[in-house]
Amino acid sequence: MDLLEYQVKEWFGQIGIPILPSQRIDHPTDLKRLKIPYPVVLKSQVHSGERLKAGGVRFVETTIDAIAAAQNIFNLPIGGDFPEVLLAEAKYDIEQELYLAIVLDTAVCRPILLGCPEANIDWESVGEKMQHVIVEQDFSPFYARRLALKMGLQGALIQAVSSVIEKMYDLFIEKDLDLVEINPLGINSTGQVMALNGSVRVNERAIARHPDIALMATKMVNRYNGNGRNPNLSDWDGVELNGKIGILGNGAGSVLATMDLVSNAGGKPGVCLNLRHASPIEASPTTFRSRLEKALLIMAADKTIQVILINLLGSIPQASEVAEVIIDFVNQQKSEPQPLTSRSNGSKNKRDTSSSYRSTFPRLVVRLAGSDFDIAKKELAELKSNRGITIEVVDNLDEAVNQAVGFVKTAVSKK
DSSP states (O other): OBOOHHHHHHHHHHHTOOOOOEEEESSGGGGGGOOSOSSEEEEEOOSOSOHHHHTOEEEESSHHHHHHHHHHHHTOOBTTBOOSOEEEEEOOOOSEEEEEEEEEETTTTEEEEEEESSSSOOGGGHHHHOEEEEOOSSOOHHHHHHHHHHTTOOTHHHHHHHHHHHHHHHHHHHTTEEEEEEEEEEEOTTOOEEEOSEEEEEOGGGGGGOHHHHHHHHHHHHHHGGGSOOGGGTTOSEEEOSSSEEEEESSHHHHHHHHHHHHHTTOOEEEEEETTSOOTTOOSOOOHHHHHHHHHHHHHHOTTOOEEEEEEESOOTTGGGHHHHHHHHHHHHHHSOOOOEEEEETTEEEEEOSOSSOTTOOEEEEEEESGGGHHHHHHHHTOOOBTTBOEEEESOHHHHHHHHHHHHHHHHHTO
């Protein structure tokens, strides 16, 4: 999860990284109450890195100019994204710009400090200018000073930049980040350093450990769900396609393999969720049972899903409760009151009361592989059809896929 600049600056200020006086702008009229002396710079808060070229960064000298510029920026899409917030920031005269970053290197499983005596460098020549230091043991100021020296810094600037690097590392560890970047770190004529722009990337699997970050992630998800995406999915580990077969699995590999088999069999996957992990923005602890319960409700709420294909294999916690969850789900859906449908026959209208259960309830095809599921398979096999609800329990994945695809094709042919 990538943060916007104003959010990054808030974290920088809290951790002690020097930042300019700034103010969040939610509406152009907020500039009438600006607490920062002019001149100021207005920055569009979008994730695109092309703000300056696109016109999303404006320098203004007066309130009238600021309000006019803010109105233009709010209505300026950058990378297809309109800003909901602007950042007003004091102007800063710089003589030198540096690049600093701390990134998690998955190859060596250690944080790496990066530094360059130039900002906004050409990444094709990055190897010639970028310096790095691997944090091989517990962090100490030694690593920060070593990077500053490798960057060619001298005198008091070594201590000033080293201090910034130390605070960046503190933030990196405290918030479970994958990246902390300052680009550029400005230096003025007196040697004062200032983080003029920054980037932060949060490790998605760590979001749930930080309630404040989980709240930020939830707001981001709610914003981007305005594009028609299923709002119940939040930021779950899964994908949303346009097919009629929902897929539930207990691993990314099994979910992807099932999707491929469904496609190869002539079907179209719909919502596909990995039950091994909860949504990264879920701050409260979850169990496999609770994730299965929630996933089934998500599938049932999606009226385009005609078949739910459950493919669980291997060993999972609470395996014996899988059947209980599925049976409770069926009974819950069956007990929900449904509106009566009407049929037109000439000039007469008749109510179809042959079944109080909705016809859109998805069929269930369950494939359970592994001795842990023996009890669940036995209980599900005993569950017979009831008011049009059928649960098919099979051992072979190919057979399960063929049945799921067949159910959809049969439903289409009947229309």
